[in-house]
Amino acid sequence: MPDAAPDHIARAFDLRHSFTTFTQRSGAASVSSMIDHAHDLASVRDATDRLLTAAAKLDNASTAEPSRLPGWTRGHVLAHLARNADALVNVLEGRPMYVDGEARDSDIERDAPRPLDVQLTDLRDSAARFQATGAAPADWSRTVELRNGVTDSGARVPFRRWIEVELHHVDLGIGYELEDLPAEFTERETDFLAERFAGHPDVPPTRLTDGTHAWSTGRAADAPSITVTGPAADLLGWLAGRRDGSGLTVEGGALPGLPPL
Template identity: 60%
Template sequence: MTGPAADLATLQDATDRLLASLDDLDDAGVAQPSRLPGWSRGHVLAHLARNADALVNVLRGRLMYPSEAARDADIERDAHRPADVHRADLRDSADRLAATAAALTDEQWRATVTLRNGVTDRATTIPFRRWVEIELHHIDLDIGRTVADLPGAFLDRALEYLTERFAGHPGVVPLELRAEDGRHWRTGRPEGEPQVITGTPAALVGWLSGRTSGSGLATGDSLPGLPAL
């Protein structure tokens, strides 16, 4: 199994892990703060559910969100629901996304789609983008999962994804990221001598994604700031 089918299967596994980790979360736990400033765990769960529906829109050729204000309002509206409602919504929205994706033809998978803020990409990237949302926000829920728990296959692809995302960014100093296994990536502004940062794939992804302050990384200078994802 390769291509979108393989990515969809991997995404389903990650979603199932997330849902299983929510089994013991009660209403009081949902209301507790997440690791994201200003968001409760309920906000994170509401975002994940509405993101799934937004990606359905993308795969059907519609706007991902009607507007940024509408996106934010939907998250705020849904954040304060009981834990059981969150679990059901997350499961149902994930099923809607999976069903929509499973119905796409090869031609539709090759099509260019429009994401948030006018970003365009191939439809084939949508399952991985959703996988990123699931893995990183699973950490943000602060229910025991950390970057050390991220699967190796995810870390490898996330490093490529995140370094590409920051490549050429005027607000990111030139960087050369080196994994302890010898792999390396260049990102940030193209001009200038890059700052070398070395660490495990988990430590690199944790820092690049804003999920850690850079613990476990080695560099000759202080770590530079990175824009939010």
Template identity: 60%
Template structure:
């Protein structure tokens, strides 16, 4: 059986792998299309940063995003940033989330939290949910990490 702390460690490892891969990109490559229709690599990175912040919000008992429109606007705004700014944003926002995970006590993990569109889950599921975001969007970046590279424990 997995634990939230174990899953949080998997998130940290996967985030490190993603960041190591993105810093190898040339600056112009961040504006190139990702494997997600209509999104550049910059959009994917901006989304990952805002998703980390959204999960911090959820753990604090706040809505993930102010609104669906604000979520989209934040991603669009972030997608205009440079590669260095985007990588730093993912790094810093992921660090905030890692700290939020680390601050939770055993009883906190059993709380019900509300995600987007009224979806509810236990706080203990959030590290696994974040791991999914990191792994699949790493593939979506189209920078050499493929479905075949996903860790066996993920698959």
């Protein structure tokens, strides 16, 4: 069974806590007007196609090998992705995302050992269900409920799924790296993660930059005390818990420790 480390990451991108800070500060209805859900649904479809094409090159033995998430095999990651698609269908249709946390975890454990062809069929079918639900007429400005009382705009749900597919594709460890992520995705996810830690009392005032874009995060201050500079993929990897920050340059102090997502 996976240990605590992958669960922290899976929670973040399984949306137990994702977007909580942004939603609370900005309000779901106002955010929805800035989100192009149809564009994000198309991006999810493209990302899913890339993942399925890459995963089809595996075999049963390699599917059972460890992923980059400690304690999870590649089968765990594929099972999680399939069940998350169905969970987000539940969200869009007004049902609880999962029956409860135990059911979510037991479903992943149940499905993780399946043969590769079964995994791929399940992932393909669940992704199609998500796309079909997203294509149905709906009020995308409505507020939807995720887990643990977290709410957000319905329009943001496709981007949430995009996060799942892209980052867990990287987590499979099959040749898709953070550097391969679409530039738009990297920038938007960095926007969110910087906002996620904004105002956090345990994170010093910090400026992040990839040389083209800049973000502020951490405790509020007149000016940031620390500047973290590096390639976009390394910044995202550090913020998302996928890299240790060794590829980043830090001025004004040590690289801040980030709290669990």
